Amino acid sequence: MQENTSKKSELKKSCVNCGAELTYAPGTTELKCNYCGHTQQISPSEDSFKELELAPYLNQMGSQSHSEEITMLHCKNCGANQHIEENYKSLHCVYCSMPLIIEDAYKEDWILPGAVLPFQIDQAKAHAVFKKWVDGLWFAPNNLKKAAIDPQNTKGLYSPFWTFDAQLYANYTGQRGDYYYVTVPYTSTVNGKRVTQNRQERRTRWTPASGSVNGFVDDTLIKASKQKTGVIPKKVALWNLQALQPFDSSFLAGFVTEKYTIPLKEGHLEANKEAKVIATNWACRDIGGDTQQVSSLNMRLSDETFKHILLPVYISAYSFNGKRYNFFVNGQTGIVSGQRPYSFWKIFLFILLIITIISVILIFAQNG
Template identity: 35%
Template structure:
């Protein structure tokens, strides 16, 4: 069943007033928007199912069943696509703030295996940003003191995680430092003299070996519509708190449809694994230097999961210019862009140049003193 199919769609009416119930980050329950009644959500902590990466059966209807009716929204300006509960309307894009959003047909998106529900409220997200910006350097004084009027959107960002077993074979040359005493000649006060010094040299040896390593939950953002730098700084999610996906967690929230495919996500995960293997194999080889390192790695038993992780996405305007920031909906970590004060940056640059100049003058004065003492002797 695709996200646009409604035959088994689930809604969450209040038992008291029949009003819509949405997920409440403070109580971690469903809460009625009208009468405030709450209903608990079964906290299912089953081990999420890992799907074989090469499984041709990923078009099965079961993997497309989100358990609640969704509609796909497409932004004409930035191309962003989000999934919102059917019947809900939106007037602007959660990515760029553009009002040009249109309903679209959806051929089906793989539903998430797990989710971390929102734990940071809107007010807490605003407070986190306020505290964060006060610690930034070079901000205009007026901006640092004022309360920023932000447009916040709570959105579940899609991620892929990958597990894999690896087996690597490697060859390299390892260099070991040795030291020897050598005799050299120098000229002092116009006279030639000999002296001894310690000289380092490197002895190279060939080496080879193999290395086994398993990777668990290589976390890759499946969103292609955010600043990757900002999103990367929000990566302190505590995945131990993942809960088995249930549609109640999405009630009242927007979820982004992944725009990074499983294959693209795996390429990113493989690059991370390759870098990790290179670093760890270097540690295994040891030595003082390594050159001509060649690693060949096979990846086996590759599996993946689709996760939804909570993020507050915000934009604001300062002096007619737009800025963006994000708040981790679980931990409250903030990353973002802020205006800069040209005056403060200029003053800091001049200060650094002045300090560097004083250091140079000090070094030159010490050299002049040494020359004068040498002439006296």
């Protein structure tokens, strides 16, 4: 591996005016100096945006032209692997807030990202969204709202994903169900008398079906990391992948980058499961009728390619009564979601208030 290649994602750029380190300005294609305001245009190379042929990487796990070396810190508490830029002040895990020891940093190969979805909102905006969400929570502990005041608790993270493309071909057998209705008599009681009435009942006429389906499966998105805690909620994990940019390390400046912990081979197995669901849906559509059953599906994928991509999310971690909670803000859309603690005393006092109000109403009603 050549030295200039191995350092590709760790290159740092300094401001030409004051020498301070430049960081990516969310929502732009620029690096910005937070000291003097100087900006520098990011011009990513289109070469990095191409899909990679899957088979060689499954065999060699990326130990070739599109792999490189990166400095990593491993969280011993939750298992996340993260690369933290030197200018990132808080050396704490973005998922669980446990301290990371810089002396524990180590070098590790990774498959170079092929694309990145740059942050579209900055930390101040993400923190404001998060704080508004926290302020709107009923029965939230006061400590939670105090924790939300400090913007340092809201951290920007590039989360790793695999995307897979393939040509899909499948033979299937199954049954086509067509609805029809029959008139069925039944007895009921009307005004004390037993009467016979009719009702329509739906039945299904099944006929054998078989055939084949084919098509292109584009950008099957598979999460490429796992932790003991801090799973990004499905509500937040929705990005517009049409906005992906060719990978350039400049987009990472000032943010934490998480390294994948789910190997490419395991991600590919998950993508195959998704492809089978897609093939089944295509088969059902091909069968037609009102309802369908697929009894066998013989699926084959060809021309398989993949990309390692990085997607933006802000995370805030908070500990309450010995339990850790995570809150997430989508770095592209601003959608917020997460776990939340409840205050026992707030709930207790609320119930006590309701009981008191009801008691007062009953006393007035009796005296009246």
